[in-house]
Structures are given as structure tokens and as C-alpha cells.
Amino acid sequence: MNHPILEDLQWRYTTKRYDKTQKVAPEALAVLLEALRLSASSINSQPWRFIVLESDEAKARMLCAVAEKYPFNQPAVLDSSHVILFAYHPHYHREAYAEVVDGGIADGRILAAKREEAFGAFRFAEMNMDETGDNSAWTRAQTYLALGNALHTLARLRIDSTTMEGIDIEAIQVEFAKELGDYRCAVALAIGYRHPQEDWNATLPKSRRRPEDIFVHLV
């Protein structure tokens, strides 16, 4: 089957070794960040924050998250061009949603007269909330939509990437406490360009479950 979307998805893979000398151009990074911003989320909640680590100094701050427990991710952190931390708000509350509603009014999507009505959608955040106001399972899921969007955007840009759940979240929360604020890191994404010789994963064939094992198609 041939299609440009499938070519993108066949092209991409999880890069294990980067060419340290190649940086992602600012224009391409801007496209990626705009794609992240445009990601879909339940009730348009956008309960996320993305911390972009660009300089060697900034990326070195992530060493605490990989050096001990997840050394296999260390090369991606140190030799990639950028690392992006995907963070979610674990207690997404009505005031946070007010920013979305008021943004919708400013953008002409919601009528000012219907402001209160627009808060009706917030019941989805409440349905996923426990008695302490924690709706982190729901907000965390939204950040993975942005992650999926990023992976395809990067493939289209022919920029390599490494998704990393193998990071010490507690260490990240401490090291990036100021930048994360109320947000909690879910996953990190290294981006850059594969090492032409050292990335063994680049030449392995893609392997996925068979269509008949995953699709139930009612026609």
C-alpha cells in the first residue's frame, strides 16, 4: 500500500543514537511547536505544558532522570538536538478551563453571551475527577495525543525522535520544579538526526501486530 502518510510512518522509528553535530533548525522546531499547540484534546482542555530543552546545559539537567535508572536513554538525552518534556495538569480545575472558554470567545468560536453554557463541557473533567480533585489519568491521556501528533509531524519533517517513558519522573519534578510549576511530567521526547553509523535501530525492519489481530471491521 502506497501513501505519503504511510511513507512517513514507515520512515520514522525510535532513534537510539544521534549525530551530536546536527541541530534541528529553528524553523522546523517552530513547526513542531505549532503542531503541538494545535493538538486535539478532550473539551479542548489543553491541560499540558511542554518544556523545551535546547542548550547542552538545559539537556544536562535531565541527566538526573536517566543516569542511574535508565542509562539506555542517556545517549538520546545528551546527543539529540532538543528534548521536550510533556507535562499534564493533575488537578485540572474550572479556573483552568475558564482560560480555554475565554480564549474561545476571543477567537470567535464561543459567543460571549454563551460563556456560562460553555462551562457545561467541564463535566467531562469532573467525571474523571476523584474527591481530591485529581483528574490526572484523564489529563495525562491528553498529553499522549500531543505526543502522537508530534511523532507524525516529526516524521513528515524527516526529523528523528525518541519517545522516553524511561525517565525518573520524581527526579525531573525536583530538577524542573520551577519550569513545571503545577504540572507533572509524563514522558520526554528527544529530537534530532540519527547517527549515520552507530544507530543499530535505523536498519531494523518495522514490526507490528497483524491487521487481522487488531481490527474488528463491521461492514
Ligand SMILES: Cc1cc2nc3c(=O)[nH]c(=O)nc-3n(C[C@H](O)[C@H](O)[C@H](O)COP(=O)(O)O)c2cc1C
Ligand atoms: C509511550 C512510549 C514510551 C517509550 N519509551 C521508550 C524509552 O524509554 N526508551 C526507548 O528507547 N524507547 C522508548 N519507546 C519506543 C518504543 O519502544 C517504540 O516506539 C516501539 O518499540 C516501536 O518501535 P518504533 O518506534 O521504532 O517504530 C517508547 C515509546 C512510547 C510510545
